[in-house]
Amino acid sequence: MTQPALFIAHGSPTLAIEDNAYTKFLKQLGQEILRKPRAIVIFSAHWDSPDQYVTEDTHHQTLHDFYGFPDEMYNINYPVPGDPELSREIGSIFKNNNLPFLMSSGRGLDHGAWVVLRAMFPNGDVPVVALSVDSRRSPEEQYAIGRMISGLREQNVLVIGSGGLVHNLRLLGDNKSIPADWAVEFDDWVGEQLVNWDLRSLLQYEKKAPHVRDAVPAYAKEHIVPLLYAMGAGDNDRIARKLFQEYQYGSLSLNCWMFGGQDIKI
Known part of the structure; x- marks a missing residue:
């Protein structure tokens, strides 16, 4: 069974x-739409590192890596299993492609995941392997890793x-604001x-x-790069x-793109 690759905006925690x-x-x-995968590999914007990491945990803890949110959010746990065999397979793939990497254990899943x-x-019954992203790599390298x-x-x-295509916390309005023209224009350009x-x-x-400087500010560039990793996986x-x-x-865009999966009806 062939799964698609997905880019999913994780929005606010x-x-x-x-x-x-x-x-x-x-x-x-x-x-309802996806056939149940045997495992998930996820690149999260909230694990941005110059080193390529691959989790090798048998079980993941839940990271509450955010501040100032409602108390109930800090009580949420999503303790999913890992897949060390799949982790080793990914490591072999990276090694064969001359991509240096490090195995990671005990980190937990960040809220982007x-x-x-x-x-x-x-x-929480689908095993998960989490991979880091590197916002300092070129877009070509990010795509190639995917x-x-x-x-x-x-x-x-x-x-x-x-991640998120438009993710500039300094330009947010209230939750009743109509979509900003510049945000829509950026999303539509990427979509084309x-x-x-x-x-x-x-x-x-x-x-x-x-409007790229507004949509992808330098301090939040890591949020767009998971798109390129996911797109590469759909090459x-x-x-x-x-x-x-x-x-x-x-302006906080919530979007989902599917790469491949043309036999999936939606």
């Missing part, structure tokens, strides 16, 4: 306790990049490159995309579909 159109979509995506996974697979593990999808492994699989343009998004199909797009606080 409060997504974990919200009930809205996006959380309903994520629940439907995991429980568990908030999304908990919505999609609430039973492409290295594209073959795992044919083993019923779901690859997810969790994805649908056309125009790598030449997309990999130069920092020079070519409209063997080169088919992109937008499954969801909405906004919170005027």
Whole structure:
């Protein structure tokens, strides 16, 4: 069974306790639309490191890596299993592609990972291997790392990049704000490159995309890079579909893109 690769916006950590159109979509995506994967490999924007890490845990703890949120969020746990055998396979793939990497144990899953996974697979019974991202790498390198593990999808492994296309906390409005034109224009430009699989343009998004300095500020660049890792994992199909797009606080984009999975009806 071949799984798609997904880019999923994880929004605010409060997504974990919200009930809205996006959380309903994520629940439907995991429980009704996708065939249950045997494992998940996830790249999270909240694990940004110059070293490439691969978790090797048998079980993951839940990291509450956020501050100033409602007390109930710190009581949420999502203790999912790991898959050390899959971790070793990923390590072998990286080694064969001359990508230096480090195995990691005991870190736990950050909220960029568990908030999304908990919505999609609430039973916590799908093993997870978490991989770090590196926002300092070139877009070409980020895409290439995702492409290295594209073959795992044919083993019923779901690859997810969790981040956000427009993620500028300094430009947020209130939660009733209508979507900002600049945010929509940036998302739509990225979407056009994805649908056309125009790598030449997309990999130069920092020079070519409209409003890129507002959408991808230097202090939050790590949020867009999971898109490139996930897209790379879909390189063997080169088919992109937008499954969801909405906004919170005027410009925080909540979107989901599927790469491959053309036989999945949605």
